[in-house]
Amino acid sequence: MTGPAEPTVEALRQRLADFAAARRWEPFHTPKNLAAALSxxxxxxxxxxxxxxxxxxxxxxxxxxxxxxxRDEVADVLAYLLQFCTVVGVDPLGALAAxxxxxxxxFPVPTDATGVGEKAVGAPEHVTGVNSDVGE
Amino acid sequence: MTGPAEPTVEALRQRLADFAAARRWEPFHTPKNLAAALSxxxxxxxxxxxxxxxxxxxxxxxxxxxxxxxRDEVADVLAYLLQFCTVVGVDPLGALAAxxxxxxxxFPVPTDATGVGEKAVGAPEHVTGVNSDVGE
Amino acid sequence: MTGPAEPTVEALRQRLADFAAARRWEPFHTPKNLAAALSxxxxxxxxxxxxxxxxxxxxxxxxxxxxxxxRDEVADVLAYLLQFCTVVGVDPLGALAAxxxxxxxxFPVPTDATGVGEKAVGAPEHVTGVNSDVGE
Amino acid sequence: MTGPAEPTVEALRQRLADFAAARRWEPFHTPKNLAAALSxxxxxxxxxxxxxxxxxxxxxxxxxxxxxxxRDEVADVLAYLLQFCTVVGVDPLGALAAxxxxxxxxFPVPTDATGVGEKAVGAPEHVTGVNSDVGE
Numbered sequence: 001m002t003g004p005a006e007p008t009v010e011a012l013r014q015r016l017a018d019f020a021a022a023r024r025w026e027p028f029h030t031p032k033n034l035a036a037a038l039s040x041x042x043x044x045x046x047x048x049x050x051x052x053x054x055x056x057x058x059x060x061x062x063x064x065x066x067x068x069x070x071r072d073e074v075a076d077v078l079a080y081l082l083q084f085c086t087v088v089g090v091d092p093l094g095a096l097a098a099x100x101x102x103x104x105x106x107f108p109v110p111t112d113a114t115g116v117g118e119k120a121v122g123a124p125e126h127v128t129g130v131n132s133d134v135g136e
Numbered sequence: 137m138t139g140p141a142e143p144t145v146e147a148l149r150q151r152l153a154d155f156a157a158a159r160r161w162e163p164f165h166t167p168k169n170l171a172a173a174l175s176x177x178x179x180x181x182x183x184x185x186x187x188x189x190x191x192x193x194x195x196x197x198x199x200x201x202x203x204x205x206x207r208d209e210v211a212d213v214l215a216y217l218l219q220f221c222t223v224v225g226v227d228p229l230g231a232l233a234a235x236x237x238x239x240x241x242x243f244p245v246p247t248d249a250t251g252v253g254e255k256a257v258g259a260p261e262h263v264t265g266v267n268s269d270v271g272e
Numbered sequence: 273m274t275g276p277a278e279p280t281v282e283a284l285r286q287r288l289a290d291f292a293a294a295r296r297w298e299p300f301h302t303p304k305n306l307a308a309a310l311s312x313x314x315x316x317x318x319x320x321x322x323x324x325x326x327x328x329x330x331x332x333x334x335x336x337x338x339x340x341x342x343r344d345e346v347a348d349v350l351a352y353l354l355q356f357c358t359v360v361g362v363d364p365l366g367a368l369a370a371x372x373x374x375x376x377x378x379f380p381v382p383t384d385a386t387g388v389g390e391k392a393v394g395a396p397e398h399v400t401g402v403n404s405d406v407g408e
Numbered sequence: 409m410t411g412p413a414e415p416t417v418e419a420l421r422q423r424l425a426d427f428a429a430a431r432r433w434e435p436f437h438t439p440k441n442l443a444a445a446l447s448x449x450x451x452x453x454x455x456x457x458x459x460x461x462x463x464x465x466x467x468x469x470x471x472x473x474x475x476x477x478x479r480d481e482v483a484d485v486l487a488y489l490l491q492f493c494t495v496v497g498v499d500p501l502g503a504l505a506a507x508x509x510x511x512x513x514x515f516p517v518p519t520d521a522t523g524v525g526e527k528a529v530g531a532p533e534h535v536t537g538v539n540s541d542v543g544e
Binding site for chain 3: 416453487
Binding site: 006007008009010012015016019022023030031032035036038039041042043045046048049052054057058060061070071072074075076077078079081082084085088089090091092093094095096097098099100103104107109110 | 168177207
């Protein structure tokens, strides 16, 4: 899913930091404001899907205007996440790698997958709703 | 902000896809469900900051328990964003690079930055609230 | 859906204001913090549903633990909405009544409902995604 | 904050239910879709405040365009909350009254308020971030 000249996350993060600095937006970019902005943008991505049927949602990228909106909101969410990481000093890829490792211990792969129903496997996390995220 | 063995976004995206496939969670990972989960996790990141003063928010990473929560929620947001990108077929870094280019045209750097007040520069985007995201 | 001694919204709004004042929480209850808290709680309500199938979601109140969580999150959302209204001086019922009136003009009832397909009626608002809220 | 002909919550809830039925929107109004829509609208309310300074946020209703947006988003949040309550059969005022009663036990009023600093009183709930909602 990546092209030959694909930028790295670190390059994009730095470019966003330079972008904000050049426009003197840094005073607005507090951790709290950026966390709010990230949440707002995630809501805008969800808005695209809120009334769609499962069939419409699955075909979202085949409709050009919607596809553009989806890419645009993905970019906004990632932009604010990286700007948040800049101001708090978190390495997003390192944080995710560490979390995946914790999750591999927390949700072991069923040893005999052929004998286990899909629902049973998914149930502990997804159906209880108590720990409904991928991680902790 | 990155270590020597830093994983790439593409490697993490693939690892999350394999993780979900091994646990047979794919039926749950519809675009709509993942957009909802992304929004929920962004809310959990915001929750850490909601009652903090600016001073407390700025020092959030100096308190170990809160710092862990911040890294954990950053990982969750990024995980769901990448899983969303997998199911809709969007390249997140390409989408962000394209958006930054559009924004560089949309918000030109002030030519004489020294003569322009910070607030005035930030105002057109930030204060109207009409276009309150980084991008379009 | 209401009992004989049902409290009014105004009585509950005042009770929440007194509650916050007695505990000296007012300095925390800025419009921005309360809007953030409202968004966080709405995310917690959504979290209950994020992985549920349509069948599970429709039966959510028949499972006691989930039913309690739903009522609890509804209460939290309403509590923060009313507290927000207190600090900005908005009358929530008046605002909603005004909006419904605007929407009745904006989305007229189809004159010959029997001849119009359900999807077609819903489509203008719901499917375009441009104006995806009930109102403006 | 209420006028003489103030509608009740129950009257508005019923009016919204009739509104949706007349337009045949009921198939879209699943609990999950309405919870998503509520979260999206709460994000739109937060968006108004995301870059505002505390001073700007406190004066939000003195600027007519912003004041209109605030009332409009309050109406949207309340509309989706009431529509959600309709489809799941929850009494929103009863749920809030019950929660306030639980919270009055959970967060007792300090017996000697004059001798206790504001921050100390607020701290147990607000600063830990573990139980950062008004309620449980």
